[in-house]
Amino acid sequence: MNSPIRVRFAPSPTGKLHVGGARTALFNWAYARGRGGKFLLRIEDTDPERSTKEFETAILEGLRWLGIDWDEGPDVGGPHAPYHQRLRIERHREYAQKLFGMGRAYRCFCSRERLEELSKRQEAAKERLAYDGLCRRLSKEESERRAAVEPFVVRFAVPAGETRFLDHVRGECVFQNAEVEDWVMVRSDGNPTYNFVVVCDDIDMEITHVFRGEEHLVNTPKQVLLYKAFEAKVPEFGHLPLMLGTDKKKLSKRTGDTALQDYRDKGYPKAAIVNFLCLQGWSIDGERVVFSVDELVQRFDIKDVQKAGAIFDLDKFVWLAGEYIRHEPLEALAVNCAPFVVQAGLMTSEQIGARVEWWLSIVGAERERLRTYADLVGRMQYLFAPDENLAFDAAGEAAARKHENRVATLSAFHGWLAERAKSGYDPAKVRDEAKQWVAAQGWKIPQLFQPLRLALSGQMGGPDVFDMIGWLGVERSLARIADAARRLA
RNA sequence: GGCCCCAUCGUCUAGCCCGGCCUAGGACACAAGGUUUUCAUCCUUGCGACAGGGGUUCGAAUCCCCUUGGGGUCACCA
Numbered sequence: 159m160n161s162p163i164r165v166r167f168a169p170s171p172t173g174k175l176h177v178g179g180a181r182t183a184l185f186n187w188a189y190a191r192g193r194g195g196k197f198l199l200r201i202e203d204t205d206p207e208r209s210t211k212e213f214e215t216a217i218l219e220g221l222r223w224l225g226i227d228w229d230e231g232p233d234v235g236g237p238h239a240p241y242h243q244r245l246r247i248e249r250h251r252e253y254a255q256k257l258f259g260m261g262r263a264y265r266c267f268c269s270r271e272r273l274e275e276l277s278k279r280q281e282a283a284k285e286r287l288a289y290d291g292l293c294r295r296l297s298k299e300e301s302e303r304r305a306a307v308e309p310f311v312v313r314f315a316v317p318a319g320e321t322r323f324l325d326h327v328r329g330e331c332v333f334q335n336a337e338v339e340d341w342v343m344v345r346s347d348g349n350p351t352y353n354f355v356v357v358c359d360d361i362d363m364e365i366t367h368v369f370r371g372e373e374h375l376v377n378t379p380k381q382v383l384l385y386k387a388f389e390a391k392v393p394e395f396g397h398l399p400l401m402l403g404t405d406k407k408k409l410s411k412r413t414g415d416t417a418l419q420d421y422r423d424k425g426y427p428k429a430a431i432v433n434f435l436c437l438q439g440w441s442i443d444g445e446r447v448v449f450s451v452d453e454l455v456q457r458f459d460i461k462d463v464q465k466a467g468a469i470f471d472l473d474k475f476v477w478l479a480g481e482y483i484r485h486e487p488l489e490a491l492a493v494n495c496a497p498f499v500v501q502a503g504l505m506t507s508e509q510i511g512a513r514v515e516w517w518l519s520i521v522g523a524e525r526e527r528l529r530t531y532a533d534l535v536g537r538m539q540y541l542f543a544p545d546e547n548l549a550f551d552a553a554g555e556a557a558a559r560k561h562e563n564r565v566a567t568l569s570a571f572h573g574w575l576a577e578r579a580k581s582g583y584d585p586a587k588v589r590d591e592a593k594q595w596v597a598a599q600g601w602k603i604p605q606l607f608q609p610l611r612l613a614l615s616g617q618m619g620g621p622d623v624f625d626m627i628g629w630l631g632v633e634r635s636l637a638r639i640a641d642a643a644r645r646l647a
Numbered sequence: 648g649g650c651c652c653c654a655u656c657g658u659c660u661a662g663c664c665c666g667g668c669c670u671a672g673g674a675c676a677c678a679a680g681g682u683u684u685u686c687a688u689c690c691u692u693g694c695g696a697c698a699g700g701g702g703u704u705c706g707a708a709u710c711c712c713c714u715u716g717g718g719g720u721c722a723c724c725a
Contacts, residue, residue, distance in 0.1 A: 168725090169725095170724085170725050172724080172725075202725060204724090204725075205724060205725065207724090208724075208725085266723095270723085273723095277721095280649095281648080284648055284649080285648090285649080286648090286649045286650075286721085287648090287649075287721055288649090288721080311723055328652075328653090329664090331651085331652090333650085333651075334650085337649080337650055337651085338650095339721085341722095342722080342723050343723095344723085345723040346723060347723080349723085351722090351723070351724085351725090352724070352725045353725090356725085371719095372652070372653095372718090372719065373719060373720070373725095374720095374725090375651070375652065375719075375720080376650075376651060376652090376719075376720045376721075377720090377725095397652085399652095399653085400718075400719070402718080404658095406717065406718070407717095407718075407719095408718080408719075434659095437659060437660080437674090438659075439659095439660095440660095441659080441660055441661070441673095441674095443661075443673090444660070444661025444662070444672065444673060444674095445661075445672080445673050445674085446673085446674090447659085447660090447673080447674050447675085448674095461664095464659095464660080465652080465653060465654090466652095466653050466654060466717095466718090467652095467653075467717090467718065467719090468658090468659065468660090469658060469659080470658095470659095471658045471659055471675065471676085473658075473675055473676055474658070474659060474674075474675040474676080475675090476675090477674090477675055477676085478674095478675085480688095484688075524687090525687095525688090526686095526687050526688040526689090527686070527687045527688080528687095554685095557685090589684095593684085596684095603684050604684065604685080606684085607684040607685070608684080608685070610684090611684080611685060611686090617685090617686080618685065618686070619685050619686025619687070620685070620686060620687085621685095621686085621687090622684075622685095623684070623685085624684095
């Protein structure tokens with residue numbers, strides 16, 4: 159009988175939630191949820207210099223926003239509380255003491271200067287850069303004596319041999335212990351280091367599977383050795399391929415946005431973000447690209463994760479975002495777009511609330527042109543511009559000027575519309591009648607519609623012109639048409 | 648540089664573990680065409696890859712070796 163699956167995501171609150179971290183969390187979460195396991199969250203705040211409460215809050219919020227929930231964690235508690243690493247320090251000291259008592263760890267009194275010299279020497283000699291184990295050979299007595307008067311760190315005494323572990327992404331991994339240095343477990347200020355506490359906590363929290371970024375692969379032998387020293391069950395691992403920038407290096411701010419927050423602020427639908435992140439290193443089958451979180455949970459398996467790193471393809475991400483927007487129910491889409499329009503200062507939420515029909519009509523008409531919620535801002539800006547001297551798109555204006563009788567056409571339409579709208583304005587009806595009227599004049603459709611679209615919106619592309627007239631209102635539309643006729647002369 | 652990891656269209660990937668169904672499938676991007684009042688959407692078509700070299704085998708994208716290329720990591724950070 160296998161023990162129940164327990165996985166965790168352990169971010170360190172030293173920055174915003176990275177998209178790579180978000181993907182790691184997602185995969186861990188999906189793995190647990192798909193198998194009736196537990197997903198826990200633990201804050202790795204052992205570096206007091208760089209950890210902040212603000213980042214921690216932002217990370218938790220980001221995870222929740224994505225739809226990730228945890229069974230145990232800093233804010234929800236659990237049987238293995240606390241879930242802040244910093245608060246578990248007494249426990250870590252116990253573990254360190256135990257190891258020290260067993261002779262599996264030793265005090266190291268080497269000064270930073272000596273260490274620096276050592277690595278300089280090793281570099282010059284083109285040797286492996288590692289601690290040379292000088293203090294490992296100190297007698298117990300000398301160690302005790304010096305400990306009373308000198309500062310020291312505690313190093314793990316790496317045994318001879320080799321270390322193996324199971325990685326579900328890469329298969330069986332083997333490292334020669336000779337390649338693993340006697341790394342620092344406890345700093346000179348008495349605080350334990352990451353590689354040490356992560357194992358203590360994972361043992362205490364009964365973590366069964368550790369899925370994390372590939373950059374941790376080389377840490378794994380150190381950690382496995384620790385599990386063995388404690389005679390604890392070694393968890394199964396899974397090192398996820400790195401998310402790469404367009405330079406093929408680890409995704410960094412240099413080549414694009416790295417924080418989940420950035421994409422949220424730019425108006426990407428969260429379902430698209432989740433979907434896209436999963437596509438980096440995993441696929442549901444070879445065919446489908448768009449899938450739901452439920453399907454992810456149902457189908458995700460660590461064994462299907464790709465080994466090679468994945469370049470973050472913004473083009474595909476943008477397309478996927480548009481795909482989600484096109485399939486979102488209109489009401490939801492309108493609700494999601496609203497904050498961006500409000501934030502841009504186009505309207506207040508009260509104003510939107512007062513014109514729901516109008517608002518929904520615009521959102522519905524523009525949706526196929528949106529890739530993010532924020533795109534709507536730019537798309538509807540023209541509606542809020544003054545009716546006089548509306549900014550014309552240069553190419554649009556050039557195109558409109560190509561029509562010989564543009565001014566006469568526009569003026570004639572102005573007269574027709576003014577007359578026609580006296581009995582009220584219904585876009586569908588007016589559209590039909592306008593087309594008949596244009597044909598009756600012996601005109602080609604673009605002869606009117608091209609300059610008209612420019613007159614109303616300043617753009618050469620966009621929604622149906624009769625919808626635009628409806629949104630602007632007949633009065634303002636007439637004003638714009640008259641203004642354009644004057645300017646295009 | 649040491650150690651470790653990786654290698655299918657430009658990009659994300661299916662296929663690889665358990666060789667034949669692969670004249671290598673899908674998606675994005677790109678190109679062409681169609682629909683449309685324009686843009687967009689949508690539809691159709693096209694372009695386009697098993698890094699190279701050796702083995703093993705009747706047969707290799709799939710197994711083995713080498714080369715090349717790329718990446719990760721070498722902290723009293725996590």
